[in-house]
Amino acid sequence: xxxxxxxxxxxxxxxxxxxxxxxxxxxxxxxxxxxxxxxxxxxxxxxxxxxxxxxxxxxxxxxxxxxxxxxxxxxxxxxxxxxxxxxxxxxxxxxxxxxxxxxxxxxxxx
Amino acid sequence: xxxxxxxxxxxxxxxxxxxxxxxxxxxxxxxxxxxxxxxxxxxxxxxxxxxxxxxxxxxxxxxxxxxxxxxxxxxxxxxxxxxxxxxxxxxxxxxxxxxxxxxxxxxxxxxxx
Numbered sequence: 001x002x003x004x005x006x007x008x009x010x011x012x013x014x015x016x017x018x019x020x021x022x023x024x025x026x027x028x029x030x031x032x033x034x035x036x037x038x039x040x041x042x043x044x045x046x047x048x049x050x051x052x053x054x055x056x057x058x059x060x061x062x063x064x065x066x067x068x069x070x071x072x073x074x075x076x077x078x079x080x081x082x083x084x085x086x087x088x089x090x091x092x093x094x095x096x097x098x099x100x101x102x103x104x105x106x107x108x109x110x
Numbered sequence: 111x112x113x114x115x116x117x118x119x120x121x122x123x124x125x126x127x128x129x130x131x132x133x134x135x136x137x138x139x140x141x142x143x144x145x146x147x148x149x150x151x152x153x154x155x156x157x158x159x160x161x162x163x164x165x166x167x168x169x170x171x172x173x174x175x176x177x178x179x180x181x182x183x184x185x186x187x188x189x190x191x192x193x194x195x196x197x198x199x200x201x202x203x204x205x206x207x208x209x210x211x212x213x214x215x216x217x218x219x220x221x222x223x
Binding site for chain 1: 151217
């Protein structure tokens with residue numbers, strides 16, 4: 001079983017709509033959580049960290065549910081430029097070794 | 111802005127060749143990483159280094175070695191390339207620990223024929 005699992009998608013989203021997707025992790029001792037964004041043929045870049053109380057960054061909202069061991073990402077008012085693969089990343093030890101999910105592809109259509 | 115530079119964007123090698131992938135970062139980061147990315151598998155950690163001359167195995171170190179002689183440079187070595195090492199290789203650096211942002215290089219697409 002993979003340590004971090006994501007629905008690969010694609011999630012096809014009309015421009016202006018809201019899309020949300022989850023990521024589950026298997027290690028209950030995980031300590032840090034992130035969403036990275038990866039455009040086609042580009043390197044991953046940090047989108048946002050995920051905090052226990054949930055957090056927002058503009059149109060993006062991230063939530064953490066420790067009891068059920070998942071994190072979520074919600075994108076409101078989707079833009080064409082939001083089309084990308086979103087990688088769920090979980091820190092699994094005190095040093096900060098990171099486990100990456102395989103990514104969820106989002107395609108925003110006009 | 112932090113820059114992580116990988117020496118080659120595309121590389122084609124033959125089975126059995128020794129391959130060097132170079133990575134340089136310009137922000138004096140302590141921690142450097144090598145990942146490979148394959149479709150459906152996500153990024154998998156090969157090796158990491160938290161200081162000069164220090165290295166630790168990641169999840170898939172077999173068939174690879176690394177070298178960190180200077181703080182800014184972290185090299186990945188394929189001692190004898192095999193076809194199953196065909197992949198996208200990503201170098202990353204980070205200052206500090208768990209909650210710090212990873213900065214990635216633009217990747218090297220390696221094909222082993």
